[in-house]
Amino acid sequence: GDSVTQMEGPVTLSEEAFLTIxxxxxxxxxxxxxxYVQYPGExxxxxxxxxxxxxxxxxKGFEATYRKETTSFxxxxxxxxxSDSAVYFCALSSSNTGNQFYFxxxxxLTVIP
Amino acid sequence: EAGVTQxxxxxVIEKGQTVTLRCDPISGxxxxxxxxxxxxxxxxxxxxxxxxxxxxxxxxxxxxxLAERTGGTYSTLKVQPAxxxxxxxxxxxxxxxxxxxxxxxxxxxxxxxxxxx
Numbered sequence: 001g002d003s004v005t006q007m008e009g010p011v012t013l014s015e016e017a018f019l020t021i022x023x024x025x026x027x028x029x030x031x032x033x034x035x036y037v038q039y040p041g042e043x044x045x046x047x048x049x050x051x052x053x054x055x056x057x058x059x060k061g062f063e064a065t066y067r068k069e070t071t072s073f074x075x076x077x078x079x080x081x082x083s084d085s086a087v088y089f090c091a092l093s094s095s096n097t098g099n100q101f102y103f104x105x106x107x108x109l110t111v112i113p
Numbered sequence: 114e115a116g117v118t119q120x121x122x123x124x125v126i127e128k129g130q131t132v133t134l135r136c137d138p139i140s141g142x143x144x145x146x147x148x149x150x151x152x153x154x155x156x157x158x159x160x161x162x163x164x165x166x167x168x169x170x171x172x173x174x175x176x177x178x179l180a181e182r183t184g185g186t187y188s189t190l191k192v193q194p195a196x197x198x199x200x201x202x203x204x205x206x207x208x209x210x211x212x213x214x215x216x217x218x219x220x221x222x223x224x225x226x227x228x229x230x
Contacts, residue, residue: 004155036221043117043223044204089156100146100169101219103156
């Protein structure tokens with residue numbers, strides 16, 4: 001079945017450091033891929049998405065490229081800020097699975113000044 | 114426009130008791146989903162409503178869980194009787210027709226944190 005494997009956390013970085021959170025997936029069809037973020041005390045928010053191979057999703061300085069050959073969707077940001085501290089979830093969804101989401105375990109990021 | 118809302122935000126109950134969680138989706142969203150995150154693990158799909166009908170309930174863990182969506186508006190998820198392993202955060206999400214894979218994204222609520230003692 002479909003699944004997502006996400007880099008274990010927690011991750012602690014200094015402000016302005018480079019961030020990579022790895023995500024790989026297994027899917028039978030052609031899924032859309034997502035990164036969701038949950039800030040402390042809030043719900044899940046869509047951070048970025050990509051709907052087909054080689055698409056790059058980007059938002060708030062974060063980027064992720066849909067790599068079909070490596071079945072990956074790694075999240076990157078060149079310079080993190082304290083306000084980026086949150087839990088990040090990689091997810092996939094496809095019409096093959098009724099559009100339900102399959103999530104990774106989440107990666108907690110803490111950025112220290 | 115209001116987002117997806119969930120009530121309560123936290124619930125602490127004893128094993129064997131009953132708890133009912135509520136989700137109000139974004140107005141006009143036909144699709145409503147329930148998910149659960151058990152401590153430290155992935156967020157897992159529970160079920161999917163299209164309007165008032167259960168489209169997919171393959172993720173419901175057992176018959177102690179009952180979800181309803183009368184009238185196709187808000188939804189409730191009842192756990193009866195609750196067990197220790199039911200503790201976790203229950204998320205609700207809604208989307209317009211077509212769902213995330215076709216037309217856009219699922220919008221998530223803040224979640225209900227359930228603790229069963």
